[in-house]
Amino acid sequence: MxxxxxxxxxxxxxxxxxxxxxxxxxxxxxxxxxxxxxxxxxxxxxxxxxxxxxxxxxxxxxxxxxxxIAETKFANSGDITPAHIGNTAYFIDANTLSLDNNGDARIRGGTITQVDDDGIWIAAKL
Structure with a gap:
């Protein structure tokens, strides 16, 4: 079973x-x-x-x-807007995400699911 x-x-x-x-x-x-x-x-x-x-x-x-593994909220580096929902965000540091992968030098965070005034929500891509 x-x-x-x-x-x-x-x-x-x-x-x-x-x-x-x-x-x-x-x-x-x-x-x-x-x-x-x-x-x-x-x-x-x-x-x-x-x-x-x-x-x-x-x-x-x-x-x-x-x-x-639930959706998690992180700080926005400033380059992510609601128009980016569905895109992938990348870690700049342990608390901040960006759209920029810095030439594939950054760790992929996950899919942007929501953008708030004080941060962004992502879902991990397992």
């Missing part, structure tokens, strides 16, 4: 020596959760950490972090 899952919480194994703080963006690198500072443009944004988790001194995939 197939299993069903409801809600927006998932748990992912963490890369060794990574520390994630609550509500920080989480990325998958070779299938393991990493923070923004450790992520590369080839990695995938999956959501935000629900609680902090520290894998310092631990091997790969020993610790797991709970990730909320």
């Amino acid at each position: 197939p299993a069903k899952r409801y809600g927006t919480k998932r748990a992912y194994g963490m890369k060794a020596n990574i520390s994630l703080i609550a509500h920080a963006p989480v990325f998958l690198s070779a299938g393991l959760a990493v923070d923004f500072a450790s992520a590369t443009p080839a990695d995938t944004f999956i959501g935000t950490a629900t609680l902090g988790q520290d894998a310092t001194g631990q091997p790969d995939n020993v610790m797991r972090v709970e990730v909320d």
Whole structure:
């Protein structure tokens, strides 16, 4: 019988020596959760950490972090408008997104779903 899952919480194994703080963006690198500072443009944004988790001194995939995969609001670098809903946004830093991928040097954030006066909402592209 197939299993069903409801809600927006998932748990992912963490890369060794990574520390994630609550509500920080989480990325998958070779299938393991990493923070923004450790992520590369080839990695995938999956959501935000629900609680902090520290894998310092631990091997790969020993610790797991709970990730909320629901739409997430980040700061707008200033170049995203409501006309860009449906486009992809890219991380400038752990809190700010832009339309500009900087020649593929930035990590893809997700699909822009809403633009507010104080930020933009994105849905992760899993």
